[in-house]
Amino acid sequence: MAERESIALSIVTGFLGAGKTTLLNRLLKDPALTDTAVIVNEFGEIAIDHFLVETAGDGVIELGGGCLCCTVRGELADTLMAVTERPQRPRRVVLETTGLADPAPVLQALAAHPVLSVLYRPEAIIAAVDAVNGASTLDTYEEARRQAALADRIVITKAELAPDGPEPLRARLAELNGEAEILDSRDSAPLTAAKLLRPGFAAGSRTPLTPSFSEAHHHHHASHFSSVCLVHDGALPLLAVENFLDLVTTQQGEQILRIKGLVETDDDPDHPVLIQGAQRLLHAPERLSRWPDNAPRGTRLVVIGQHLDVEYIRRIFAAFAGQAAVDTPDRKALEENPLAIAAFRPLP
Numbered sequence: 001m002a003e004r005e006s007i008a009l010s011i012v013t014g015f016l017g018a019g020k021t022t023l024l025n026r027l028l029k030d031p032a033l034t035d036t037a038v039i040v041n042e043f044g045e046i047a048i049d050h051f052l053v054e055t056a057g058d059g060v061i062e063l064g065g066g067c068l069c070c071t072v073r074g075e076l077a078d079t080l081m082a083v084t085e086r087p088q089r090p091r092r093v094v095l096e097t098t099g100l101a102d103p104a105p106v107l108q109a110l111a112a113h114p115v116l117s118v119l120y121r122p123e124a125i126i127a128a129v130d131a132v133n134g135a136s137t138l139d140t141y142e143e144a145r146r147q148a149a150l151a152d153r154i155v156i157t158k159a160e161l162a163p164d165g166p167e168p169l170r171a172r173l174a175e176l177n178g179e180a181e182i183l184d185s186r187d188s189a190p191l192t193a194a195k196l197l198r199p200g201f202a203a204g205s206r207t208p209l210t211p212s213f214s215e216a217h218h219h220h221h222a223s224h225f226s227s228v229c230l231v232h233d234g235a236l237p238l239l240a241v242e243n244f245l246d247l248v249t250t251q252q253g254e255q256i257l258r259i260k261g262l263v264e265t266d267d268d269p270d271h272p273v274l275i276q277g278a279q280r281l282l283h284a285p286e287r288l289s290r291w292p293d294n295a296p297r298g299t300r301l302v303v304i305g306q307h308l309d310v311e312y313i314r315r316i317f318a319a320f321a322g323q324a325a326v327d328t329p330d331r332k333a334l335e336e337n338p339l340a341i342a343a344f345r346p347l348p
């Protein structure tokens with residue numbers, strides 16, 4: 001059998017809602033990436049991202065819910081193997097991690113794998129860090145620090161939404177990772193595959209592959225982060241969803257790290273509304289021109305957070321979606337009488 005060139009593997013990482021999918025979509029428009037397989041890993045049980053990644057290739061491969069640096073590492077290995085067996089073998093794989101993943105164990109597992117280490121060559125780690133939440137996220141979450149510290153290239157996103165601009169964050173990131181090139185997502189020119197995906201140092205041979213670095217990964221995030229998936233079959237009034245988001249972010253704002261999902265609205269069911277929130281930043285709902293291929297109709301929202309009151313969020317959603325239980329207020333009661341909300345207060 002003729003020797004075949006190994007497949008380049010790049011990783012797009014970054015904290016929850018930092019802008020990984022947005023960056024990936026931009027990259028995938030680059031003609032240099034037509035021959036690319038995309039693998040997406042999400043934290044919640046219901047995946048949304050694979051509907052939102054716009055690839056012209058063979059679609060997006062979705063890894064099961066769970067973080068690839070712990071629970072789905074085996075599934076990633078199987079997926080990477082399956083990609084090499086495709087009749088049209090891609091030249092590159094880009095893997096979008098969950099916002100909570102540590103890229104180091106992923107690369108280490110790859111390097112230690114007898115077959116995959118030959119079939120793949122690590123190319124670059126790109127981290128998205130958003131200018132609105134980035135600094136406080138770096139202060140609070142070890143996961144975010146590790147993503148930025150391991151990256152070859154860091155892309156600062158949402159700089160236009162940050163009152164102080166990107167500079168304070170840039171300085172902080174440069175301190176954390178003096179080796180990475182730091183870019184701004186507003187610069188259209190440099191965000192090409194040639195710029196972002198050329199072979200990097202971290203992905204190849206730096207610290208991630210040394211055992212002591214990977215041992216520092218305690219898998220602790222599985223225990224204190226949780227997600228809740230909210231589903232409603234059939235259309236809903238957009239206002240009901242907006243009121244739900246309003247209430248839930250008021251009541252659980254400290255705990256919520258990410259909200260996203262698609263809503264079928266009763267006024268325009270053929271054009272779903274995309275809901276996006278990252279910590280306290282709730283982006284304006286966006287009306288899509290069509291339902292993404294294979295996306296189920298209805299409403300699917302994922303809320304990810306730390307110490308979430310999952311039961312409370314479920315009950316509030318059920319009320320706004322008209323699924324209220326007999327002994328709790330329904331949407332009308334909640335909208336007409338804010339005091340009715342008290343019936344849902346999380347237990348002290």
Ligand SMILES: Nc1nc2c(ncn2[C@@H]2O[C@H](COP(=O)(O)OP(=O)(O)OP(=O)(O)O)[C@@H](O)[C@H]2O)c(=O)[nH]1
Nearest residue numbers: 015016017018019020021022099157158185276283
């Ligand atoms: N204004 C602005 N919005 C952005 C930028 N990058 C991303 N967003 C928005 O931020 C929200 C989250 O972006 P995503 O790309 O889905 O973030 P993500 O990191 O893939 O999210 P998870 O996979 O859930 O962790 C979306 O509403 C994006 O449109 C940016 O540079 N500027």
